[in-house]
């Protein structure tokens with residue numbers, strides 16, 4: 001049996017449950033009276049936050065089921081950052097914030113932040129990598145330098161210490177490797193400091209020339225006084241002009257400046273030629289026609305090489321000697337000659353058409369000075385002028401040489417040019433009067449006409465000493481004419 005009181009309680013509970021299920025939700029509502037609203041059945045409490053004019057604005061209210069169907073109100077979107085639909089009483093009481101989702105909501109900011117996030121570390125990384133590369137490069141260079149030194153030391157040892165290395169080998173090494181301008185300075189210094197001086201062999205403008213011994217071989221040492229340091233430096237510089245080395249230019253070996261505390265010794269070391277200068281040689285000996293041609297050809301070849309500009313990385317500038325004379329030409333054992341004493345030479349820079357040092361137009365040996373130097377009409381702005389003045393001097397040297405050529409037992413004594421017209425140590429004025437005013441030139445003996453080689457030599461020298469510099473032959477032309485002569489079969493006639 002059921003109790004009627006119990007039944008009424010059960011009915012009341014069922015009513016309450018149904019009533020509850022069919023009633024709406026109570027939600028927080030900012031714009032409602034009492035800040036509360038009540039949803040219809042199946043409604044929801046709504047909570048949202050959005051950014052308006054840079055400020056977070058929250059909206060809390062009730063949502064009807066129709067509003068919820070569109071689902072727009074319940075999901076976050078770009079414009080409204082956060083929306084929340086919930087289904088218990090006052091569940092929208094919490095306060096939402098945009099902050100966590102800001103990057104998604106704010107594309108401008110997010111890009112900036114993204115850029116910062118990407119760029120800063122990558123910049124730091126790049127700087128790090130660069131620093132790393134520089135550091136490695138620095139280490140590598142230091143290694144290379146150390147390694148190069150390592151290489152040079154054995155090279156020195158190899159070049160200097162190995163007893164079978166003679167000067168010829170050294171000079172061969174020098175011309176086949178390296179910069180093309182000479183031995184490494186360390187090697188030059190080491191050679192110079194192991195030379196034992198033997199005897200003086202010459203005296204010139206700037207000091208003494210000695211014969212010295214290096215490893216049993218003869219070398220020539222030109223010693224400058226410390227007053228003439230500029231001349232020493234200049235001559236060493238000219239000899240070390242890239243690609244100057246030639247069979248008919250004195251073979252330079254080393255330059256050294258040794259400070260012994262109280263003075264500086266300035267040395268130029270070169271190959272030694274026991275015959276000495278052409279002046280000494282012609283004083284002592286006569287030459288055959290072939291001997292004359294060999295000497296003339298080698299002098300012309302040396303001068304043509306000096307005068308020639310070679311373009312390119314392994315090229316050389318044109319050089320004018322400015323003191324060509326028989327005392328500045330040396331005779332080798334094999335009867336050929338080399339041009340020496342480059343102390344007054346000038347180099348031509350063809351790219352700027354300038355001469356490498358300020359040139360004083362009255363340098364050289366007065367007796368050998370071209371007429372335009374003597375009367376100061378030389379065009380100093382043209383490098384050609386210096387070459388043409390050299391050619392004039394070459395003509396005089398050829399005359400000295402040809403006089404000593406013995407043809408059928410006949411020859412002349414050795415004489416300097418104008419020996420019969422100027423005093424032994426002539427002034428510029430003495431020479432100028434003869435060469436410029438009287439327009440005299442060395443005498444060409446008639447008997448030279450009877451021998452083809454002598455006739456050609458006579459013609460050549462006349463064409464070298466024209467008063468008009470532009471009319472003179474070039475060194476290359478002289479060289480070609482003499483070499484044709486050497487090819488001629490009847491030179492002995």
Ligand SMILES: Nc1ncnc2c1ncn2[C@@H]1O[C@H](COP(=O)(O)OP(=O)(O)O)[C@@H](O)[C@H]1O
Pocket residue numbers: 201202203204205206207209220222250270271272273274275276277280327328330340341343
């Ligand atoms: N390499 C050498 N071998 C032999 N003799 C030399 C050598 N160099 C110079 N002489 C002699 O020394 C002289 C003077 O040398 P040089 O170089 O012309 O010096 P300077 O500049 O003082 O005129 C020459 O005329 C020659 O007699």
Ligand SMILES: [Mg+2]
Pocket residue numbers: 204205327328341
């Ligand atoms: Mg000299």
